[in-house]
Amino acid sequence: MAPYNSLTFTARRSEAVLVAPAKPTPYELKPLSDIDDQRGLRFYRSGILFCRINPAHSDLDPAAITKRALAEALVYYYPLAGRLRAGPGDKLIVECTGEGAVFVEANADVRLDDFGPALSPPIPCSDQLLCEPESASSDVVDRPLVYFQLTRLSCGGIIFGIQVCHCMADAVGVMQFAMAIVEMAAGAAEPSIPPVWAREILNARSPPCVTHPHPEYEEVPDPTKDRISPADVLAHRPFFFGEKEMSALRRQAPAYLRGTCSRFDMIAAYVWRCRTIALGYDPEDEVRIQFVVNARGKRNPMLPFGFYGNAFAFTVASSTAGELCRKPFSYALELVAAAKARSAADDHLQSVADLMVLKGRPRFAMARTYLVSDLTKMGMEDLDFGWGTVVYGGPATAMLATFHIPAYSAEGERGILVPVRLPEFAMERFVAEMERGLVTKEEEEEESQVMKVCSHL
Template structure:
């Protein structure tokens, strides 16, 4: 692990952290940063003591796989759905809570209670797939990073990886040809898979199949960091303006993983920032589609406001 603090000419600070993901997940990293901030402000010890206990998530005896784990399918890239990792571009895209709320109002009634993450993840997944220009018949996967701390008995201070990444599969034609609600339904199904038994099955799969890597062919992984509290970290310099990964696409294969991060823009609007990493041509297409569709959302929002 590496730490770096940079003092800016304006008087602000950048606190940077680099570590191996096998040590901690996003929740654990936030716990570590919070503990560091508390000690920096004069605390004798962190408010939440760290818990190691790596034996918490061990396989059953005998191990048994009781679910189909699409996220670990060993898929051969035969139709160019594996993103080239050379010369990639990183960019952050902002979506206000008001825009998300407006988009939610366009959904079928059974989806009006969907979360901001579900709306935004579905929105980005579709646009990203369009931008990458996959063939209509190709399969694509959405892998949803789910925190399992509330699903099984894990101590409060445990900072190791406590996530599963259930996947759903569809085709490019279905994802891009159906309304946004189709993608949201799929993402909800992925999240719903993360039961206690699913978690045990995944741990057992690691033993039986020798720790396979997540499939990357046609895959998009999204992690919701909006509830972790990176933006509330305070080292004595007041709360952070921004907190979270600075680039998209980090992980097993660059360009596959994105993060949703809480953010307030320069106009004081609260919302979500998503980090994205794509090849230059795809990023150009995504940028154009994203901002064009945002204009449509804003136009719809003004129509709704004028009707009040």
């Protein structure tokens, strides 16, 4: 749990250029779905890849190869080469103009190893590695939809920073697009997963009919009574969950959930409870955890393979801070499991689309809410250019949200890394609470024996 890396450097950027599709593409107007264009998704989602170049391929020009691969991928993902326009009722429509994506080359006098042994968001100096400033909201109309920066390092390594308008794709969709670029860079003739638009599947019904509660779009009482905000100076710590930590959580889980709840459920519930204790909310304050549930693979609606739009629903579990802190971890886990089950109901995502139309595409609420997303199945670290090895693939920044990221411990154990950002006053309490609840059965028995011995002295 080393402190946040204090590395600083300045990248020397070339002039930005537009990379158009390598072949002519259709001119079309393509409306986004009613899930895509909600206001809470109107920003640019970032991803970043750290790549160690194989010495046998040191004579290659990664920038030229990547620029060509991007142009070829945009032939298939041609809506990403267009621009968003605002239609009636603020409905977002893609004008497929073929103008292209922004591409920037850069150089930085820094080595891959300078970023430290365990990369996690926020990546040091991410503002030097991405074309555009990171923000939880931004103007997405009449702008390029994709920004790509390739930064050469003094050690020969490469960092790829990509930003995609979230209205156009969720994490799975961005990963699918990135995979197409990598496949083209490695010499493929076409993407292995043909992209599918099909946004009309996730439009509101006619007439719209909200059939499920959606508390994620409703503020908690007294939302100004929060203990953390984006303006705070935040401490950063990554926490690793390996088999030891997971065994400790499984022992504390209710028997009926041990065989069904996921690693994400257990870690998210545990961190939510520890975070709430650390922030010191008033006992009567409502606190929440919010996460996303992927709709791919569900029967209703059935989305086609290759769909790269937004296909998820936010879901929320809530409790008073007093109950969450006073009751054991099992209570938090039961709340998370119940929220996840509710969002898996048939037509739940359709109900969200209906709400968007009826309520003017509201933003999801954030006050006193722990935002977390599971990226362990994205596979960014497995991308293979054929001439380099990815040593980190994931988000560039964390802001107030956090992620579950696949990682290795210093001892080589594969597990999950959870970067946490909190005000300094809360981080020390958070660390203590995290450690207190992750003792193993053997450690508990050993402590019990010590207490017995001490009681007889």
